[in-house]
Amino acid sequence: MQEYKITAITRDEIVPLAERMHKAGIFLVMIHGYRDKEGQLVVSYDYAVDPAIEAYQITGEENLPSIGEIYDTSATWAERELNELYGVTFEGLDLSQRLFLPEDMLETEGKGQIMVTPLSELVKNMEAKEVGKV
Amino acid sequence: MSYVLPIGPYHPSLEEPIHAKLYTEGEMIKDAEVFVGYNHRGIEKLCTERNAIQTLVLVERVCGICSHSHALTYAMCVEDINKIEVPKRGDYIRVITAELERLHSHLLWMGIACHIIGHDSMFMHIWDERELVMDLLERLSGNRVNYAMVTIGGSRRDIDDQLRRDMLSDLVKLKTMLDRDVDIVLTDKTIALRTKNVGVMKTADAVRMGAVGPHARASGVDVDVRRDSPYSAYGDFKFKVPVTPNGDVFDRVVVRALECYESVSIIMQALDNLPEGPINLGNKLPRIKEGVSVKRHEAPRGALSYMVIGKNALENARVSIHVPSFKNTPTVPFMLRNNTVADAGLIIASIDPCFSCLDR
Numbered sequence: 001m002q003e004y005k006i007t008a009i010t011r012d013e014i015v016p017l018a019e020r021m022h023k024a025g026i027f028l029v030m031i032h033g034y035r036d037k038e039g040q041l042v043v044s045y046d047y048a049v050d051p052a053i054e055a056y057q058i059t060g061e062e063n064l065p066s067i068g069e070i071y072d073t074s075a076t077w078a079e080r081e082l083n084e085l086y087g088v089t090f091e092g093l094d095l096s097q098r099l100f101l102p103e104d105m106l107e108t109e110g111k112g113q114i115m116v117t118p119l120s121e122l123v124k125n126m127e128a129k130e131v132g133k134v
Numbered sequence: 135m136s137y138v139l140p141i142g143p144y145h146p147s148l149e150e151p152i153h154a155k156l157y158t159e160g161e162m163i164k165d166a167e168v169f170v171g172y173n174h175r176g177i178e179k180l181c182t183e184r185n186a187i188q189t190l191v192l193v194e195r196v197c198g199i200c201s202h203s204h205a206l207t208y209a210m211c212v213e214d215i216n217k218i219e220v221p222k223r224g225d226y227i228r229v230i231t232a233e234l235e236r237l238h239s240h241l242l243w244m245g246i247a248c249h250i251i252g253h254d255s256m257f258m259h260i261w262d263e264r265e266l267v268m269d270l271l272e273r274l275s276g277n278r279v280n281y282a283m284v285t286i287g288g289s290r291r292d293i294d295d296q297l298r299r300d301m302l303s304d305l306v307k308l309k310t311m312l313d314r315d316v317d318i319v320l321t322d323k324t325i326a327l328r329t330k331n332v333g334v335m336k337t338a339d340a341v342r343m344g345a346v347g348p349h350a351r352a353s354g355v356d357v358d359v360r361r362d363s364p365y366s367a368y369g370d371f372k373f374k375v376p377v378t379p380n381g382d383v384f385d386r387v388v389v390r391a392l393e394c395y396e397s398v399s400i401i402m403q404a405l406d407n408l409p410e411g412p413i414n415l416g417n418k419l420p421r422i423k424e425g426v427s428v429k430r431h432e433a434p435r436g437a438l439s440y441m442v443i444g445k446n447a448l449e450n451a452r453v454s455i456h457v458p459s460f461k462n463t464p465t466v467p468f469m470l471r472n473n474t475v476a477d478a479g480l481i482i483a484s485i486d487p488c489f490s491c492l493d494r
């Protein structure tokens with residue numbers, strides 16, 4: 001059975017933890033992000049410590065160190081995605097290019113807001129923009 | 135002479151949209167970049183406004199090839215949050231569908247790889263075999279793309295005795311056909327010349343970049359979620375995990391070819407030992423309890439992971455989908471370096487990319 005173990009960590013522990021995991025040959029499954037009930041951002045570093053997944057979570061931090069130096073693209077793509085979806089910034093991460101969201105969304109209401117804005121509002125904004133164009 | 139050569143996002147040698155920028159010196163690729171996001175549909179966002187059954191339908195549309203993998207992994211998360219135990223027979227049917235999906239995905243890729251290198255007769259032979267698998271999937275599920283076999287708490291359709299016998303006899307036929315084609319693919323000079331020492335990724339690089347699935351196994355990384363972190367009914371079956379050391383396109387063919395045999399073996403074991411009993415707990419619409427779950431499944435292209443967060447409501451609070459192509463696509467620029475422009479299409483295709491999955 002795939003167990004999921006959550007441990008809370010601080011911002012300063014992210015890099016040493018990644019180094020330790022990488023040295024032990026453990027895969028970074030993913031860096032997930034979500035907003036909790038209080039609206040605080042939770043970033044979860046999930047490592048495959050088979051057969052379990054160990055999740056190390058940081059709550060309430062919007063600026064984090066990048067672990068791209070350690071886990072290469074396995075981390076940087078996930079960090080770029082979190083930047084687009086939640087607006088998290090990662091120190092040392094190249095954010096000069098978009099990953100998923102269209103460029104016009106990144107310039108306006110999309111970046112960092114897409115997961116918290118209700119779908120109906122996003123549709124309304126898009127329709128208003130279309131009308132403006134006409 | 136140096137020049138920058140763009141491939142895609144829409145290009146005849148690409149099955150799906152990706153933009154690769156090749157920085158070349160004459161015929162040689164010196165560096166490369168890839169750009170994705172041409173197929174982004176905001177599925178994770180849509181999930182937050184749907185209930186569990188609607189989400190199952192939606193996540194099956196993430197990908198047209200591994201649709202069952204998405205539904206299965208999402209269902210495992212919801213079942214974990216709600217502490218639902220799937221009946222054994224339901225789990226076996228999930229595994230049978232997952233392995234049929236792997237077979238058709240690997241055969242599809244092997245056929246396309248042959249087509250890209252110009253070996254169209256092999257492409258036709260392999261796709262002919264894939265039809266046998268597609269027919270089985272159609273008989274099992276009633277569908278050929280989105281199988282809709284998964285429900286929260288089990289499988290949606292049962293396997294009767296007639297279908298079980300027919301599947302077993304078709305799998306024996308498939309094995310014979312695989313023997314012939316795998317022998318050709320692994321011994322043909324044209325295929326060897328176009329694929330050996332092309333797009334090489336060594337073990338250390340595969341580990342560093344977090345490659346997954348057959349792509350990683352072809353580079354000597356011995357990982358497979360089905361064995362390392364068993365889920366569903368996978369713990370009940372014996373199978374090997376093929377791993378090869380060279381990390382070139384040829385090894386990626388070998389790994390996928392050998393995996394086809396293992397999938398046939400798993401399906402046969404499951405059909406031979408199909409437990410009696412119900413296949414699900416009734417198609418009820420569950421309220422997703424408050425909690426978080428992360429589950430992984432070895433999809434045809436590698437480890438697929440889902441994070442589902444429930445808020446004690448019908449809708450999901452968050453669904454985060456991370457697909458194998460998310461890990462494998464960033465390795466493409468690395469593999470393209472010091473190869474010829476003529477091999478670029480084949481190298482991109484060699485990871486069996488799914489940009490539909492990647493972009494979500």
